[in-house]
Amino acid sequence: MSRVAYVNGAYVPHDEAVVSIDDRGYQFADAVYEGVTVRKGQMVDLEPHLDRLARSMRELAMAAPMDRAPMRFVFREVIRRNRISDGFLYIQISRGVARRDHAFPTTPIVPSLIVTCKRLSIDGVIARAAKGVKAFSESDIRWGRCDIKSTSLLPNILAKQAAKEKGGFEAVLVDSDGYVTEGSSTNMWMVRTDGTLVTRSTDDNILPGITRATLKKLAEEMQIKVETKAFTLEEAKAGAEMFLSSSTGCATPIVELDGHKIGDGTPGPVTKRLVEAYRAYMEA
Secondary structure, three states, rough: OOOEEOOOOOOEEEOOOOOOOOOOHHHHHEEEEEEEEEEEOOOOOOHHOOOOHHHHHHHHHOOOOOOOOHHHHHHHHHHOOOOOEEEEEEEEOOOOOOOOOOOOOOOOOOOOOEEEEEOOOOOHHHHHOOOOOEEEEOOOOOOOOOOEOOOOOOOHHHHHHHHHHHHEEEEEOOOOOOEEEEOOEEEEEEOOOOOOOOOOOOOOOOOOOHHHHHHHHHHHHHOOOOEEEEEEEHHHHHOEEEEEEEOEEEEEEEEEEEEOOOOOOOOHHHHHHHHHHHHHHHHH
């Protein structure tokens, strides 16, 4: 069956979905996005994703293409038309079509809304968490407003590609002071040898991950001590466990970083507990 996309009011075959070459998302990456996990036909953490989408648009003084209720309907319809049980829903909103000029248009224009959905094996993500992945550190050269989920992702792509070419699954981004910020498309966590879970504060211009927030809440409910503070690359390497989190990655253990084993080189008990808790959360 051909995939179906939603583009500015129409449901069209994915291969025929197009936007104008004058769309500011194409011209300037003047656009924001969200990605939502679909588990058994249901969208996971949709409202927090919509909250973050609204915040990103607000920070860029961008109008919403429609209210939340009709937007939810579009999402459900895209999932239905693509017959998705487990998958990944992608939402992108640009400022719209305007004459090319770096400054925002002086007259109102209609924002562009694109929604697509593809199959994703959630069970495969959980199975990957049972083994863990390798990662490599890369300098964080992204712009200073990483709290906005912008489509300006070239530095992220370069970091991810560099890690991939070394045989890694993800790039661990490190700032000029040696502190871990995020992954190229994930949030980063470590577990100290005393069992404390540590993740960087979202006040430090990192993306406030939706899965990150859910995992933090689940950890606290399980009485796992959580600290929101920066940690260095060397602290991460010396820790008991490390993992990444994202909408498509759940909590994925990092068992090797820059060729150095994390803990004993296998997924640790804290991460395993969180994976199981998040699986139950998705299916509740």
